[in-house]
Amino acid sequence: MSEPGVVPRLFRHLVDDASVFPPGCLSLRDAVAAHRAHRAAWYADLVGPFVVGSAHLAELAELAELPELADSTSPLHVIVVAAGGPGAVGPAVRGVIGTPGLVLAGVEAAGEPREIVAAFHEHVPEDVAGAVEVPGGERLDADLDLIASTRHRAKFRTGGTTSDAFPTAARLAAFVDGCARRRLPFKLTAGLHHAKAYVDPDTGFAHHGFLDVLGMLPQEPEARSLFTAFGSCGIAEPLMDLIGLGLIVPPTHPVRPTNPKEQHA
Secondary structure, eight states: OOOTTOOOGGGTTOEEEOTTSTTTOOOHHHHHHHHHHHHHSTTGGGEEEEEEEGGGHHHHHHHTTSTTTOOTTSOEEEEEEOTTSGGGHHHHHHTTTTOTTEEEEEEEEESOHHHHHHHHHHHSOTTSOEEEEOOOGGGHHHHHHHHHTSSOEEEEEOOOSSGGGSOOHHHHHHHHHHHHHHTOOEEEESSOOSSSOEEOTTTOOEEOOHHHHHHTSOOTTHHHHHEEEEEESOSHHHHHHHHHTTSSOOOSSOOOOOOTTGGGO
């Protein structure tokens, strides 16, 4: 059993904070404030960097300097999603690097994988990992072979706001197995709100579970060297699931995440 108030190694930095993305859709200001609160909470080790779209970098830079949100001793670690394909990678990287209060923790992009990889090699610092989103399907092996030959990682979409954004269990398993066979680190994004698979009663969408993905891989620590993180529009749901399953034990007087919008993400 985990020590009370301590996030076990298997779950550390597992959940990237994507609360500004659907269906969470927090305002950028509220999302940054909530992220600061998560990073100061007893479960801070569960939480990864703050994920933001490149279109919002100018606003984020302004927010990072506000007295109520800024923290000179703890800059905001940012994963930027470069919307617009390979041509957006350079501006996205420059929008974070050198901006007071921000630290580039990762870059993500979708598009032709070979072009994305080339853009990453040109613009992303060597100590920062890029994540190349792949669609799966017939090109999966070729895409994973390409990414595995680089220092970057693969990214796979596991949900969204429409039913066709959710891959079948077979497609998800093919991606995870393909990465595992190549020892290729990967990230998942969207839809993994809970530890175990479930059907959302409001939408009817069949969601995958993040513990199910971990169960597909060799156990700790190798599982986390492969499954680096998943982006979630809320921190509360994964946290409360892990607590409910007894995999994380809260301190004697736990403080639950209180953002009311986040509970519906």
